[in-house]
Amino acid sequence: MNSHRSWVQPFLTTKSLLPENQESPIEFIESDTVDSRLFYRRNHFLYPVFPFNSYWLPIGGAVTRSKLFSMDDLFRFPSKTIKIVLECAGNKRRLFNPKVYGEQWDKGAISQAVWKGVPLRILLESAGIKEGAKEVVVEGYDYGPRSDLNQVYPYARSLPLEKAMDSDTIIAYEFNGRPIPFQHGYPLRLIAPQWYAMASVKWIKHITVMDSEFSGPFQSIDYVYYPHKDNEKDARPVTEMNVNSTIQNPKDMDILNAGTHIINGIAWTGKGRITMVEVSLDKGHTWKQAEIQRHGSTEYSWVRWSYKWTAAERGEYKIMSRASDSFKRKQPSQPFWNRKGYGYNAVDHIKVKIE
Known part of the structure; x- marks a missing residue:
């Protein structure tokens, strides 16, 4: 007989419908990869419409020869498979104080998957990069009006040449072993490991090498x-992810019985690797080291952590977590407040009651 768990399933949390922005139920994610049904969705515009059956990827600009790649061309190149965290730069925006405008993401604008594709470097080298090239612009098929500029713009972002040429920056065509789902960028999506996910442009329309600085609104304003x-x-650009952690269990405002409980969660970083996760049960006065489970983790993935807590006394408790990475970055007690609400990574905390 099947248990209740076999048919009770979590769902995405809707933040907006037009455009669709949905939050992953991160507290309920127990696997190292998140399937497309629960992978968070971040869109600036309505989903694009373009010709799937005659799809080509052009590369031009400051190259010695413009190139036009078919999907079959891309499949013939050497491939790379990487498991990475994708985190929206606005993840946890709701937690800023003073409040900031924008999509009020809680803790679920983050997911993890295995992506397969061809290193962007291979495609750029086949086109021949001209001397003096500085940036590589990737434009998606999605576009729409910006009220602040009274004009229609495509979603486009640039990478500095060094990041574009990193062997782990890929043009992905697979997601968890299957073609990328349409909502997540089919047929091709840029994957830029360790950077916030605004850099991982979906529905790629074309790639342009530039010998100057790209100034599109999603680069210079947002x-x-x-x-x-x-x-x-x-002001400075948003690039690599901050060191961060999230408590998955217990849930915020849970009522628990006295006894032993497992506090657990995930931790991730945009530089190096997670070296330590600590837990506090006394509002940050003292910290205890959690156990990090590295099984299944990779250079760009989150790690899982856990801490065994014996709660003997009744009352209300504030549970806190903070992660540190190999570049000696540690989650701060207070976030770096910024007007658009990016990069929140203050010490995570929840409250529980022991009865």
């Missing part, structure tokens, strides 16, 4: 850290 509310002083 996905920029603005530390000051009313001016652009000290």
Whole structure:
């Protein structure tokens, strides 16, 4: 006889419908890869319409010879398979104080999958990069109006040449062993490991090598850290993910019986690897080291962690987690506040009650 668990399934949490933005039920994700049904969805515009049956990938700009690749061409190149975290730059935006405008993501604008594709470097080298090239612009088929500029724009982002030429930056055509689902970028999606997911452009339309700085609105206006509310002083681009952690169990505001409980969650970083996760049960006065489970983890994936807690006394408790990485970065007690609400990575916390 099947248990209840076999038919009770979590669902995405809807943040908006037009465009579709859905949050992964991260507290209920127990596997190292997230299937397309539960993988978070982030869109700036409505889903694009384009000719699937006659799809070609052009590469032009500052190259010695423009190229046009068919899907069969891409399948013939050496492939690379990588398991990576994709985290929206606005993940946890709802937690900022003072509040910031934008999609009010909680903790579920993050998922993990295995992507397969051809290194972008191979395609760029086949086109021949001209001397003086600085950036590689990837434009998607998705586009729409921007109210701040009174104009229609495509979603396009650039990578510095060094990042574009990294052997792990790929043009992906598979997601968890299957063709990429349409909602996640079919037929081709850029995957830029360790950077926030705004860099991993979906539904690729064309790639352009530039000898100047790209200034599209999703590069120069959005996905920029603005530390000051009313001016652009000290602005800097959003790039690699911050070190971060999320408590999955118990759930926030759970009521628990006295006894032994397992506190667990995930931790990830955009530089190096996670070296330590700590848990506090006394509002941050003392910290205890959690156990990190590295089975199945890779260079770009999250790690799972757990801590055994014996709760003997009744009352309310604040459970906190903080991660550290190999570049000596540690989650701060307070987030770096910025006007558009990117990169939240303050110490995670929940509250529970022991009865």
